[in-house]
Amino acid sequence: MLQSAWYIIQAIMTTESITITRPDDWHLHLRDGDILKSVAPFTAKQFQRAIVMPNLVPAITTVRQAVDYLDRILAAVEGTDFEPLMTLYLTDNTPAEEIVAAHKSCFIKGVKLYPAGATTNSDDGVTDIHRCYPTLEEMQRAGLPLLVHGEVTDSEVDVFDREKVFIERVLIPLIDTFPNLKIVFEHITTADAVDFVMESGPRVGATVTAHHLLYNRNAMFDGGIRPHHYCLPVLKRERHRRALLEAIASGNSKFFLGTDSAPHAKSRKESDCGCAGIFSAHAAIELYATIFDDIGALDRLEAFASFFGPDFYGLPRNNKTITLDKIAQTIPDSYPMADQSVVPLMAGQTIPWKIKSNHDK
Ligand code: NCD
């Protein structure tokens, strides 16, 4: 009896923990309605702010729609101080005046470029970037970042090459035309994207997801087809995963945290045409801590998760903290989501880090 109490005390005393400035998620899907109510609290419990993607149906293309969506998100996280940072969905016809209004609104922090048909709910996306040039001109003037889903949709291009081809066909010409436009290359997956971001000027940054750091493409075919490891951009080869790990370990401020947590009901993933998207909001910061710890770069986690993002967006860093303990936790097989369920990343597996508490600095 006494002995076991001693072991418990020892375990508490020797638990490794880290305290970092409260992080932000610079790429997040919160959905709407009852799904929003189910998933938003996961994010609010660990992140201070999040850039909320606008790919609802219908898409959030106007400031008016963004205000209403913001209200629904705030209702879903009532009782927390979570701050949603809203985005507009760029279409072929987004008027430059909408950008002016977005900039004035103060709560819209970016405009999302989805090439039409590239991913979930992207049917209203851009068919030809040249059509958006007057709008991009206005964004450049306003300093409003363009958030890019960087994949071509050309069916002739192999699905594993779509990011690389997008850099060549779209991003390089775009930067030539708009050298002062702030661009976030979202959820990068390849060594090509890492090189491109590093070689570009200070106005080009990138978000990196936990799942692209944790897994290579084998994870989609591990003993059978694994729909819960299917997302877009799709997981890539091991050498690309290693390039992403090197990028975050390097402490380069162009790379920052963006989960791309994208919940879909279990039944919509486990289907003959399963949706793209991985839900990681349930344990996002713990997963990133696990990754940084694994590569011996835990001291670089805070800057990646809490400094580089706000610095890029020109926003203040948070002044609260979050503490993580090196205590194992087992991820549930699923979580309730509206009247269905969602399968989280690493379902049923144990990860070594766990959030302790939030408190003022
Ligand atoms: C996202 C979704 O489900 O909204 N899916 C995904 O695989 N990441 C859309 C996106 O960001 O591509």
Ligand code: ZN
């Ligand atoms: Zn996304």
